Amino acid sequence: MHNLAIYGFGGVGRAVLAQALPHFTLALVADRSGYVVGPLSNERWLAVAAAKAQGTTLASLPEGTSGDWRAALPAGCLVADTTAEANAAQLVELVAQGQRLALANKKPLCDDLNLFQALVGERRTRYEATVGAGLPIVVTTNLLRDSGDQVQRIEGCLSGTLGFLLSSIEQGKPYSSAVREAKALGWTEPDPRDDLGGVDVARKALILARTLGYQWNLSDIAIEPLYPAEFADLSIAEFMAQLEQLDAGYAQRQAEAVAQGQTLRYVASITPDGARIGLQAVANDSPLGSLKGPDNLVAWTTKRYQERPLVVRGPGAGVEVTASAVLFDLLALC
Ligand SMILES: NC(=O)c1ccc[n+]([C@@H]2O[C@H](COP(=O)([O-])OP(=O)(O)OC[C@H]3O[C@@H](n4cnc5c(N)ncnc54)[C@H](OP(=O)(O)O)[C@@H]3O)[C@@H](O)[C@H]2O)c1
Structure with missing residues (x-):
């Protein structure tokens, strides 16, 4: 052995x-x-x-x-x-x-x-x-690359914590309550901004991009954190105490998405032009739109999976x- x-x-x-x-x-x-x-x-x-x-x-x-x-x-x-x-x-x-x-x-x-x-x-x-x-995500990316398929886009929800947060907002819960609940359940780091900041998702996107052969660095990835820049320097206690200030903004973005038959997801998107991490309104009946709670999902759109993407979905932690x-x-x- x-x-x-x-x-x-x-x-x-x-x-x-x-x-x-x-x-x-x-x-x-x-x-x-x-x-x-x-x-x-x-x-x-x-x-x-x-x-x-x-x-x-x-x-x-x-x-x-x-x-x-x-x-x-x-x-x-x-x-x-x-x-x-x-x-x-x-x-x-x-x-x-x-x-x-x-x-x-x-x-x-x-x-x-x-x-x-x-x-x-x-x-x-x-x-x-x-x-x-x-979930078989790296192996699937390697399979597509090594078999000569052309990966045109990878889109994914790669954070269970942020999936839980956005599902809660979709169900009408205020952002502040959803963050507090995720923290109480132990689903966030001690400082929830470590999850809300999106860097962990960006690392996963970078790993997939580098697996495809893109010679990118973390600094090449555009990240939209799920809190405003002026909240970055607060202590954890101050941050948690001021969460309510962000409720109306996220509720409004969700309402605007709903008016278009869409919902909000925190999406990592990788194309040959670059990678972007942030909030995105997606169609309710799309793979990302149908995702619920903390599950992860990755969808590969390729030359061979053109009409409907190849999708892997399930628990992304544990x-x-x-x-x-x-x-x-x-x-x-x-
Ligand atoms: N948990 C999940 O669901 C999950 C999912 C996917 C990936 N991961 C990744 O898997 C890794 C481990 O996660 P975890 O949940 O097991 O974390 P964890 O419980 O915090 O364990 C981390 C371990 O690494 C040890 N360590 C840290 N620095 C070290 C060093 N310099 N030399 C030797 N040991 C060192 C720590 O030692 P001490 O015990 O002495 O502190 C601890 O035993 C992380 O990178 C995480 O992102 C976790």
């Missing part, structure tokens, strides 16, 4: 461990504190994961050690990056050493273009989980489905 290292041992990393144990020899798992290195029995690995889920750091476990986990990495090991670090340069070094990578982490793919190309160029790095979690995409990549890299 191939060796596997899991770098990042949060919700996704632990789910990868549980799903990967029947297929791989676990070499090590790492968190910020340090790492635990094998060989351990599968039962003991699961106990390490259970302890970590309870808040124990890896370095403080009996088998744990602090320091740089990369020094303990066996040659030719597969590595799952389940951190959220901007670590492209470190990952490029691992690829140069012959390691193969499966990423749930978007950030290294959105760094400098040369680093992206060094990471993915030799096809030693796969990253299905970075867009739509377990540790089990995200881990399954990482496992799919790991198995494909063997």
Whole structure:
């Protein structure tokens, strides 16, 4: 069996461990504190994961050690990056050493273009989980590209949180209540502007655009945040206290869309001319218009899928489905 290292041992990393144990020899798992290195029995690995889920750091476990986990990495090991670090340069070094990578982490793919190309160029790095979690979005984009189809447009709703928000506004809920509810449910980051700002969606769009071969950077993508610029410098408490000021504006935009037989969605749109992230009024009976709640949807309009787009739709988050995409990549890299 191939060796596997899991770098990042949060919700996704632990789910990868549980799903990967029947297929791989676990070499090590790492968190910020340090790492635990094998060989351990599968039962003991699961106990390490259970302890970590309870808040124990890896370095403080009996088998744990602090320091740089990369020094303990066996040659030719597969590595799952389940951190959220901007670590492209470190990952490029691992690829140069012959390691193969499966990423749930978007950030290294959105760094400098040369680093992206060094990471993915030799096809030693796969990253299905970075867009739509377990949904087959990267693999579908690769299939269309590699089979010689011409992708003319990719449109998608790529944030469950923003999908929930706009579905709530569609149902007549004020923007302020919808943001508060999403935060209370734990569906936003502690600062909801991290979701409302659209950068996470833009990263996913950039990953798809780069997968198609576009040599773009994050700064090339036009992003419309779901709050005005003057709210950017407020503290979280001030931002949350002033949400009501934005209710009328979003309600009006939704009413204008409804008058045209449309509804509002937060859409990532990628064409050969560029990528744009923002609010868009879409026809109620279109794939994006029929989307409800936090589900994700991606529609590819191509030379071969001209009249009706190819559509993938479903839950775009969750540790089990995200881990399954990482496992799919790991198995494909063997
Ligand atoms: N959750 C989802 O539904 C989902 C879906 C698609 C993609 N993703 C992506 O998957 C990744 C992981 O998500 P998650 O929900 O599992 O996050 P999480 O629970 O916050 O886990 C992140 C893990 O990375 C570790 N880490 C961070 N920096 C590190 C470093 N420098 N060295 C070693 N370990 C480091 C953290 O260590 P500590 O435990 O010591 O803090 C933590 O164990 C993220 O990039 C996320 O965007 C998640």
